[in-house]
Amino acid sequence: MTGYLDRIGAGLIIAHPEILDFDHLPEELVGREDLQEALASKFTTVGSPEGAARAVITGPVGSGKTVLAKTFCRDLRRHLSGKREINVAHVNCRNASTSMRVAQRILHQFDPGHPDRGLSMGELLMSLRKMLRRTSTHLIVVLDEVDHMLRRSGDELLYQLLRIDEDQEGKGTVSLILVSQEQVLDVLETAVLSKFGQSNHIRVPPYTVDGLEAIARQRAELALVPGTWNNGILRLVAERAGNSGDARRVIEYLSSAAERAEFRQDGHSEQAITVDDLHVVNDELATNTKQRLEIVDDLSAQGMLVLLAMCRRLRTEESMTMGDVERLYNVVCEEYEQRPKSHTTLWKHVKNIEQEGIVASRVATVPGGRGRTTHLSMPHFLPADLAQRLELLLPKRLARR
Ligand SMILES: Nc1ncnc2c1ncn2[C@@H]1O[C@H](COP(=O)(O)OP(=O)(O)OP(=O)(O)O)[C@@H](O)[C@H]1O
Numbered sequence: 001m002t003g004y005l006d007r008i009g010a011g012l013i014i015a016h017p018e019i020l021d022f023d024h025l026p027e028e029l030v031g032r033e034d035l036q037e038a039l040a041s042k043f044t045t046v047g048s049p050e051g052a053a054r055a056v057i058t059g060p061v062g063s064g065k066t067v068l069a070k071t072f073c074r075d076l077r078r079h080l081s082g083k084r085e086i087n088v089a090h091v092n093c094r095n096a097s098t099s100m101r102v103a104q105r106i107l108h109q110f111d112p113g114h115p116d117r118g119l120s121m122g123e124l125l126m127s128l129r130k131m132l133r134r135t136s137t138h139l140i141v142v143l144d145e146v147d148h149m150l151r152r153s154g155d156e157l158l159y160q161l162l163r164i165d166e167d168q169e170g171k172g173t174v175s176l177i178l179v180s181q182e183q184v185l186d187v188l189e190t191a192v193l194s195k196f197g198q199s200n201h202i203r204v205p206p207y208t209v210d211g212l213e214a215i216a217r218q219r220a221e222l223a224l225v226p227g228t229w230n231n232g233i234l235r236l237v238a239e240r241a242g243n244s245g246d247a248r249r250v251i252e253y254l255s256s257a258a259e260r261a262e263f264r265q266d267g268h269s270e271q272a273i274t275v276d277d278l279h280v281v282n283d284e285l286a287t288n289t290k291q292r293l294e295i296v297d298d299l300s301a302q303g304m305l306v307l308l309a310m311c312r313r314l315r316t317e318e319s320m321t322m323g324d325v326e327r328l329y330n331v332v333c334e335e336y337e338q339r340p341k342s343h344t345t346l347w348k349h350v351k352n353i354e355q356e357g358i359v360a361s362r363v364a365t366v367p368g369g370r371g372r373t374t375h376l377s378m379p380h381f382l383p384a385d386l387a388q389r390l391e392l393l394l395p396k397r398l399a400r401r
C-alpha cells in the first residue's frame with residue numbers, strides 16, 4: 001500500500017528540486033550587474049598581496065543581499081586562484097549572536113577541527129592570525145545579519161578584525177563585508193557606517209516585478225522539465241510576489257505551484273503548471289480570501305459585468321488583452337441582457353478594477369505579433385471564486401436599477 005507515494009520522485013515537472021531551495025547558490029546572479037560592479041570596485045586592491053577591503057551591504061528582506069555577498073566571494077576566489085589564496089568565512093549572526101560565537105564560527109569555517117573551548121576572544125583571534133599567516137591566506141569575513149551581533153555584543157569584534165594586522169609583520173590579511181536588513185540601519189549608522197566609510201555602503205533596492213520574473217525564469221529553466229511552464233506562468237508568479245520585492249517569495253510560489261502540478265500527475269492530467277496550481281498556493285492573502293472577496297461588492301453593475309468577463313478568461317489563462325476583455329464582455333452582456341457600453345467606458349471600468357487591486361496590468365508585446373498592448377492578470381485572487389460571487393450578486397444588482 002505505498003501507491004500514494006508513486007508521485008514522489010517521479011520528476012515529471014520538477015527535474016532538480018534542490019535548485020528550488022532557498023539555499024541553492026545560483027551560478028549567475030540575475031539582473032544585479034550594477035551591484036556586483038559596485039561591490040567589485042571596493043575590492044580592487046585585493047588582487048595585490050597586501051590589499052584588503054571592506055563593504056557594508058544593506059537592503060530590504062529578500063532583495064538578494066546574502067546571495068550577492070556569497071556569489072561575489074565565490075567568484076572572486078575563482079578569479080584570483082593561482083594569484084592570491086582567498087578564504088571565505090560567511091557567518092550568519094542570527095544563529096551566532098554574541099561576538100564570541102561569531103569569532104568561533106569564523107575560526108571553524110577556516111579550520112573545522114580547531115579547539116575553541118575555553119579560549120578567550122584574544123586567544124581566538126591570535127589563533128586566527130597565526131593560521132592566516134602560516135598559510136598566507138587572505139580571509140574575507142562576511143558577517144550576515146550583523147545587526148544581531150551588534151545589538152548583543154556591540155562592535156568590538158569588527159575592530160578587532162580590522163586591526164588584526166596591527167601587531168606585526170602582516171598586512172591586508174582580512175577583508176570584511178557586513179550585511180544587514182535596512183530597517184536596522186540605525187544600529188549600523190552610529191556603530192559602523194561612519195567608520196567603515198559611507199562610500200563603502202552598497203544599498204540594495206527591492207526587486208521590481210520584472211526582476212522577480214527574471215529570477216523565476218532562471219529557476220524554472222534550471223529546475224523544471226522543459227515544456228512544463230511558460231512565460232505567462234512566470235509573469236503571474238512574479239506579479240503575485242510583486243508587492244513584496246522579495247525574491248524568496250517568487251521562488252516559493254514557483255516551487256509550490258510546481259509541486260502541486262507534480263503531485264496531480266496521473267497520466268491523464270496536463271503535464272504542465274496551470275493557473276490553478278499557482279492560485280492554490282497558500283499565502284497570507286489566500287488565507288483571508290473569503291473576506292477579501294467582498295472587494296467586488298462595491299463595484300457598479302457595469303463594473304461587475306466587466307470583471308465577470310475577465311474572471312472567465314483568467315480561470316484558465318494567465319493573462320488577457322483588452323481585446324479579449326471586450327469580446328468576453330459582449331458575451332456577458334448578452335447573457336445578462338444588457339446593452340454593452342462603449343469602448344471608452346469599458347476602459348474606465350477596467351482601470352477602476354485595477355485601482356482596486358483586483359487585477360494587474362502591464363504593457364507588453366502581443367504574443368506572436370508585433371506592437372504592444374495591455375495585458376491584464378489576476379495575481380491575488382482566484383478568478384473562479386470572484387466569478388462565483390459576481391454571479392450571485394449580479395442579478396440583484398441589475399434588478400435594483
Ligand atoms: N538576483 C538574483 N538572482 C538569482 N537568485 C536570486 C537573486 N536574488 C535573490 N535570489 C535568491 O532569492 C533568495 C533570497 O535571496 P537572499 O537570501 O540573498 O535575500 P536577502 O536579501 O539576504 O534576504 P534577508 O534580508 O531575509 O536575509 C535566495 O534563494 C537567492 O538565491
Ligand SMILES: [Mg+2]
Pocket residue numbers: 065066067144
Ligand atoms: Mg540574507
